[in-house]
Each structure stands twice: as C-alpha cells, then as structure tokens.
Amino acid sequence: MPIHESFWEATANRWREEGLPADVSPDDHFGTEIRDISVDNSFGFEWQEVERTEECVVVRDEWGILKRDWVDHRSTPELLDFLVKSRAQWDEVKGRLKPDPARVEWDGMRAQHARWREEGKFVCLSAIPGYEATWRKIGPEALLMAIADDPDWVREMYEYDAEMVIGMTKLYLERGFEFDGAWLWDDLAYKNGPLFSPRAYREQLLPCHKRLCEFFHEQGWPVILHSCGNITALVPDLIDAGFECLQALEVKAGVDLGELVREYGRDLCFMGGVDVRTFFAEDEAEMEREIKRKLEIGMSSPGGYVFHSDHSIPTQVSFERYGRVVELVREWGVYE
Numbered sequence: 001m002p003i004h005e006s007f008w009e010a011t012a013n014r015w016r017e018e019g020l021p022a023d024v025s026p027d028d029h030f031g032t033e034i035r036d037i038s039v040d041n042s043f044g045f046e047w048q049e050v051e052r053t054e055e056c057v058v059v060r061d062e063w064g065i066l067k068r069d070w071v072d073h074r075s076t077p078e079l080l081d082f083l084v085k086s087r088a089q090w091d092e093v094k095g096r097l098k099p100d101p102a103r104v105e106w107d108g109m110r111a112q113h114a115r116w117r118e119e120g121k122f123v124c125l126s127a128i129p130g131y132e133a134t135w136r137k138i139g140p141e142a143l144l145m146a147i148a149d150d151p152d153w154v155r156e157m158y159e160y161d162a163e164m165v166i167g168m169t170k171l172y173l174e175r176g177f178e179f180d181g182a183w184l185w186d187d188l189a190y191k192n193g194p195l196f197s198p199r200a201y202r203e204q205l206l207p208c209h210k211r212l213c214e215f216f217h218e219q220g221w222p223v224i225l226h227s228c229g230n231i232t233a234l235v236p237d238l239i240d241a242g243f244e245c246l247q248a249l250e251v252k253a254g255v256d257l258g259e260l261v262r263e264y265g266r267d268l269c270f271m272g273g274v275d276v277r278t279f280f281a282e283d284e285a286e287m288e289r290e291i292k293r294k295l296e297i298g299m300s301s302p303g304g305y306v307f308h309s310d311h312s313i314p315t316q317v318s319f320e321r322y323g324r325v326v327e328l329v330r331e332w333g334v335y336e
Contacts, residue, residue, distance in 0.1 A: 001295065001305070001333025002122075003326065004034045004271065006248075006312035010074035018319035026313075030326050034306075035116045036126035036183050039168035040103040041133060041161060043083070043096045063136040064093075074315055082139040087153055090138070097160050099167030106175065113177055124183040124224065125172065125216075127165045130158055130208050131195070132186040147196050151204055158208040166215050173219070182216040182223045184209075184243075189229025191253040198233055206241050213242025224271065228311065230254045239267050244303075249273035251310045257294060261301040270298060271306035279309065279325060280316035287321070288328060295333050307333055 007026045016022055020029055027035070042062040050066070051058040058068045064083030084090050116123050128136070134157045135143045146154050172179075186209075188194055194201065213223050222244040230253040231238070231246070238246065249255045249272040257273030274294045278287040298305030307329050313322060 001299065001307050001329055001335070002033050003030070003307045003329055003333075004032045005030070005308055008074060008312060008314055010070070010072040010315045011313050011317065013072055014315050015319040015322075020319055026322075030322070033122055034124060034183075035121045036124040037109060037113060037172070037177070037179075038126040038128075039165055039172070041097070041127060041129070041164040041168060043093060043137070044100070044103060045083075065136060079139070082137070082142070084138045085142070087150070090153070090157070094160055097164045099164065099171055101171055103168065104171065109177075110175075117178065122180045123178070124181045125169055125179045125221070126183045126185065127169075127212075128185045129161055129165050129212055130184075130186045130205050131188055133161045134158060144196065147200050147204060151200075154204050155207075158205060162208045162211050165212060169215070179219070179221060181221045182212075182219075183226065184212065184223060185226045187229065188227045188234060189231045189253070191229060191250075193230050193232075194234050195229070198237055201234055201237055206237055209238075209241035209243070217242060222269075228253070232256075232260070235260065235264055235268075239264065243268070245269040245271055245306070247271035247306075247308060248311050251275040252277070255310070258297045261297055265301040265303050267303060269304040269306065270301060272308040272310050273298070274307065274309050276309035276311055276313065276317070279313070279321060280318070284321070284324070287325070291325065291328050292332055295329065299333070299335060 012020065012026050015026065020026065040062070043064050045060065045062050045064050047062060048060040049057060050060060055071060056068055057071055058066065060066050065079060066081035067077040067079050069077040084093060113123065131143070137157065143154070216223050223242060224245040224247055225238060225243040226247050228248065228250060230250065232255060246268055249257055249260065249270060251273060255273060257270060260270060275290050278290040281287055295307070298307070
C-alpha cells in the first residue's frame with residue numbers, strides 16, 4: 001500500500017523533541033512515497049515581514065496577501081488584506097503573471113530532483129491553480145461575489161492562471177526535469193459542500209482544470225487534485241475535467257470513502273479519507289479500527305488507493321503514535 005502524508009511544520013518541531021533526528025524530514029524518516037516540485041504562479045512579490053511577536057508574525061507574501069501566522073506555522077494563517085480590490089487594479093498587476101526562469105532557484109531544484117529520482121520517489125509537478133490561486137489574488141469574499149456577479153472576470157483570471165502554470169511547467173521540461181505526475185492544489189469546498197454550485201464550476205472553472213489536465217496528460221502524467229472540504233457533489237465534474245486521483249477526502253467534512261469507492265472506484269484513485277482525529281485519540285484501539293476499516297475500503301477500489309490522513313498531521317499527534325500508524329499500514333496494507 002503506497003503511503004503519503006502532509007505534516008505541519010509545528011508537528012515536525014514537536015517530533016524533534018520526541019526522537020525525530022534534527023536533519024531528517026518526517027517524509028524521509030517514515031518513507032512516504034510522493035515528492036513534489038512547485039511552480040511559482042503568484043504575482044512574484046518579495047516577502048516582507050511587517051510585524052513579529054514571540055508568538056505571531058505578520059507578512060506580505062508573494063501573492064500580495066497580508067497575513068498573520070503563528071511563528072511555528074501550526075495552523076492556517078489569518079488573512080488580513082489583499083492587493084487587488086477591483087477589476088481595474090487587476091488590470092494593473094496582471095502583467096506580472098508571466099513565466100520567468102528567475103522565479104526558480106535551479107541549482108537547488110536540480111539537486112533535490114536528482115536525489116528523489118535516485119531514491120525512486122513518485123515526483124510530481126505541483127501547482128496551486130484555479131479557484132485557490134485566484135482567491136489569493138483578490139480575496140475569497142471578493143472572488144465568491146465575482147463568481148455570481150462578474151463571471152467573465154473570473155474566467156479571465158482562471159485563464160491567466162492556467163497559462164502561467166503551463167508556462168512555468170514548460171521551463172522545467174526545457175531544462176530536463178522529469179516528473180511522474182502532476183498534483184494540483186485547489187480547495188473547492190468546506191464542511192457543508194462546495195464553495196460554489198456545480199453549475200458555476202462547470203461554467204467557469206472546469207475549462208481551466210480541463211486545459212491543465214490535458215496539458216499534463218500530453219506529458220504522460222496522471223493528475224492528482226487536492227481539495228479540502230466535502231467535494232462529493234463535484235466529483236462527476238472533476239472526472240470530466242480529467243483528474244485521476246482525489247485527495248484528501250475529509251471525514252471531518254462528511255466525505256465518505258466507501259461511498260466514493262462504490263460510485264467512482266472505476267474512474268478514480270483515492271488518497272486519504274482516514275480520520276486524523278483518531279491518530280491522537282486517547283484509546284489507540286480507536287485509531288486501529290479506523291485504519292483497518294479504511295484500508296479494507298481503499299484496497300477494494302478498482303482504481304487504487306494511497307494511504308493518507310483526511311487532511312494533514314496536526315501537533316496533537318505524537319511521534320510515537322504516528323510511527324504506530326505507519327507500522328499498521330505496512331502490516332495490514334498488503335495486496336495478496
């Protein structure tokens with residue numbers, strides 16, 4: 001059974017006090033199997049630190065977002081302000097969205113890429129496209145209003161983003177980088193369902209997703225989509241867009257891995273759907289039951305399954321407990 005995971009930086013910091021070697025990442029220590037190299041499709045601004053206390057730091061990031069975060073990045077940042085507040089301001093800054101080799105530190109990327117290829121990792125080209133990239137430019141509230149009131153502008157921003165992702169990907173390919181797949185990070189839902197209607201997805205965002213999937217398929221790569229929240233209502237359209245794998249399948253948001261396998265197991269691979277809250281449950285047997293049940297469901301899927309939590313590993317999970325998670329998956333996650 002393939003294993004992958006997403007770890008909070010603060011979790012890794014806790015684990016270094018509990019036995020994780022200082023110079024080893026959680027991915028390398030536990031032998032997770034996917035690595036990714038990200039394209040920069042932001043506005044390309046330089047990071048600016050605005051304020052710092054013992055606990056928090058306020059920065060203006062590469063997208064132009066002013067945000068407050070914990071110093072140890074233990075949770076999602078608080079979004080304070082966005083650069084673009086109108087279509088006129090968008091027109092002023094959209095010229096920054098041009099592929100540029102200067103956005104990449106090539107020597108470091110080549111060394112990292114070579115090591116991962118030698119280790120036999122599944123190396124993905126990673127990008128933040130579509131809805132996720134666009135709210136980072138104008139803010140989530142403004143984008144949701146524009147989806148309803150100014151769909152032409154939304155489509156324009158999505159198209160700019162797709163062009164940027166494809167252009168940056170081509171820079172990697174021209175320099176000899178090889179990838180096994182693509183991984184797109186586009187949060188489309190919250191706990192009660194999609195952030196916008198399936199109709200809005202089909203009319204505005206699906207063409208962007210489809211264009212990206214078609215480009216990656218031309219390279220021979222399968223495409224993974226990460227989305228938080230309950231994306232169940234969008235799954236048929238995500239299949240139409242060309243995605244082959246969905247991650248992270250949040251139990252906390254009501255996503256049912258068994259239902260997805262029954263309905264779409266012949267069309268998709270699934271990654272995730274394991275309730276991470278059981279990883280820090282007081283009774284370890286609760287965690288064991290969850291892992292065993294989800295492995296049985298996942299391994300029954302014709303499209304395949306990759307073990308992953310239903311989001312990421314928070315600071316409540318101890319180093320010892322996560323080691324037990326991996327141990328159980330290695331023991332039980334074996335195809336006969």
